[in-house]
Amino acid sequence: MLYHDLLKKELFDYINSEYSKKNIKEVPKQSSFNIEIPSNKKFGDVSTNIAMVFAKKIGLPPRDLALKISKYMDKENFIEKVEVVGPGFLNIFFKKSFWQDQLKFYFKSINSLNYNIKKKNICLEFVSANPTGLMHIGHARGAVFGDTIASILEEVGHKVTREYYINDAGEQIKKLKKTINFHSKSRNNKNIKTDDELYPGEYLKEISEKIFSEKLSEPMFENKIIKFIMNDIKEDLLKIKIVHDSFVSEKECSSKKNVDEILKKLDQKKLTYYGYQEKPKSSNNETWEKKKLLLFKSQEFGDETDRALIKSNGELTYFMTDIIYHQKKIDKRYDILLNIWGSDHSGYVKRLQSALEQLNKKTDYTFEIKLTSLVNLLNGKQVLKMSKREGNYVTLREVVEKVGSDVLRYMMISRSVDKKIDFDFEIFKSKSKDNPVFYIQYAYARCMSLISIYEKTFNTSLKNIDLMQVNLSNLNLNEEIIMIIKVCNFFNVIIKAAKFYEPHRIANYLFDIAKDFHAYWGLGKVDSSKKVIIDKDCNISLSRIVLILSISMIIRKGMNILKIECPENM
RNA sequence: GUGCCCGUAGCUCAAUUGGAUAGAGCAUCUGACUACGAAUCAGAAGGUUGGGAGUUCGACUCUCUCCGGGCACGCCA
DSSP states (O other): OOHHHHHHHHHHHHHHHHHHHTTOOSOOOGGGSOEEOOSSGGGOSEEEOHHHHHHHHHTSOHHHHHHHHHHHHHTSTTEEEEEEETTTEEEEEEOHHHHHHHHHHHHHHGGGOOOOOOOOEEEEEOOOOOTTSOOBHHHHHHHHHHHHHHHHHHHTTOEEEEEEEEOOSSHHHHHHHHHHHHHHHHHHOTTOOOOTTSOOSHHHHHHHHHHHHTTOOHHHHHHHHHHHHHHHHHHHHHHTTOOOSEEEEHHHHTOHHHHHHHHHHHHHTTOEEEEOOOOOTTOOOTTOOOOOEEEEOGGGGTOSSOEEEEOTTSOBOHHHHHHHHHHHHHHTTOSEEEEEEEGGGGGGHHHHHHHHHHHSOGGGOEEEEEEEOOEEEEETTEEOOOOTTTTOOOBHHHHHHHHHHHHHHHHHHSSOTTSOEEEEHHHHHOOSTTSHHHHHHHHHHHHHHHHHHHHHHTTOOGGGSOGGGOOOTTOOSHHHHHHHHHHHTHHHHHHHHHHTTOTHHHHHHHHHHHHHHHHHHHHHHHOGGGSSOOTTOHHHHHHHHHHHHHHHHHHHHHHHHHTOOOOSOO
């Protein structure tokens, strides 16, 4: 059993027995206390705050409860000692043999870990870039972040649908059509004036060439444009290893039947009315005039104004179709709706949330939105200026060509999502420790190299050895125990990353374990008895090879989740 | 003006979601190649966590306030 589960069970059993002794009717919550590997080794191999969490309920001072628990735990034969420190921390030191057993457990089950999490059906919507042009570097962050979250959630046992919502309706699409039409006309007539209302850039000119070489009639034409652009978007996504399971069209959401259904429900709750809006604060438009339109009473839920559902010309707003789209997902009985949006949509979150809350019971669904902060591209120290209006933004495809998928993916998830990223090309072109991707990959390659050296030195193949039977009791060096603990911490990292939707934990962990490995490797430089492979001692070499193999398996597993390559030779 | 996010070492970021002496990398200085891959390692130095107040056993983390930066504030998406 994993140390984490083992301890959790032991400690929890004790709390339960205290509860029944004191006749407390309430059931203690297992999730309310922590078992952590502290950053400072002085505080034990593992530390828990359990006594401080349950002290009040049980009616003892935290330190007294901690002392009782420590006496109870001390009897366990895998425990070296238990200390009660500070306000009531329990610091647990394991016997080395326990960690050696744990390593074996990990070695056996790394590819089939049981995270003990209740399986949920999750719809993860991400990317959803408008099909009006190529994706830029900002989209890359949401794309990689979303995809990695999906992998992590799958790793811990959930079922995830990766979904893309295609905004193939509304004003943006009208503008797109106008742009394509303009390009086709201006091919024959160079005197046609350009129009401010068009999308800039060469890309749509190319699309227009494609469209008109196929000589399509008007109704087919719109679908074809979107199809072409979506194909390019999918191609770009594939280059960074992202494949969606499902594409949902905004146009198809906005059928009359769907609209009537939602409006009827909102109407029954008296949440809609025909009215007018104030002139928007941000607008300098002097031609703005008051017009009657159908509004949702979002002010009742803390919004600063009521929001439009149906425009004055009878068309649906984005808000309206978005309600329908999300309601459909809830009707499909997903347990969790998780959306990844750019932070520029932050103001929109509240109104959608409140609309869905009015249409559903709270227990029917969980709706969460993660917002990704923006990305600056740097060239050395210089920020590359981008403007969508001028059409000179850096596309995702250009960045992938420059640095490759691995570096892009790592960069996009190595920082917590609510911090802006300064993406420096110079650093990520380098093949040194400056570049964490190379550093981690190098650690893996070194592991592989050690294994082949072992096989050569002792003229054998690991395939012919039953590694589960290898004696690990000579993994005694402090550095070795530290490495083992680090390996065992993988489990916690994944659980936390899944729980809080924080993939950067995995990226940091991999860098960290790579660092410890390089340090371990470096010991052999100073003291040849600490080399992994010692020519005269087949046994200790083999024990160390099991440790090295475990490290390499962890790195590979982590890199697989991040979808970053792990070459055996570099 | 209002709402949301950010502010941690010279720079770029962590900090187990309220835990113990706030940790890494880069840059700087010092040391290690007759090589288990130096694409590396070891050591030193670097901090009033933007300022102030509060909440409690305990605050980078929560609350309030001020300062600085970003993003929004449409019948666009």
